[in-house]
Amino acid sequence: MLEYEDLSPGVREKIEELARQNGWSLDRAVEELVIEGIAMGGLTLAVRPKAKIVAINNATNLLGQKRATPDPN
Numbered sequence: 001m002l003e004y005e006d007l008s009p010g011v012r013e014k015i016e017e018l019a020r021q022n023g024w025s026l027d028r029a030v031e032e033l034v035i036e037g038i039a040m041g042g043l044t045l046a047v048r049p050k051a052k053i054v055a056i057n058n059a060t061n062l063l064g065q066k067r068a069t070p071d072p073n
Helices: 009-022 026-040 042-047
Strands: none
Touching: 009 026
């Protein structure tokens, strides 16, 4: 959970300014930032790194299908 008191002074200052500009309480400003972070995928980045994209050669083997092999005769 996000604790306002644990944030750096610079971040707290930005949240206070956001609250002042919009006439919000500090709780509302923090809540809006959390909602925006979730909407932008912030939790995905916070929990785990994104998977790397790799090329899959012989994808049919991964699906349990046998790969065609040339006829030795």
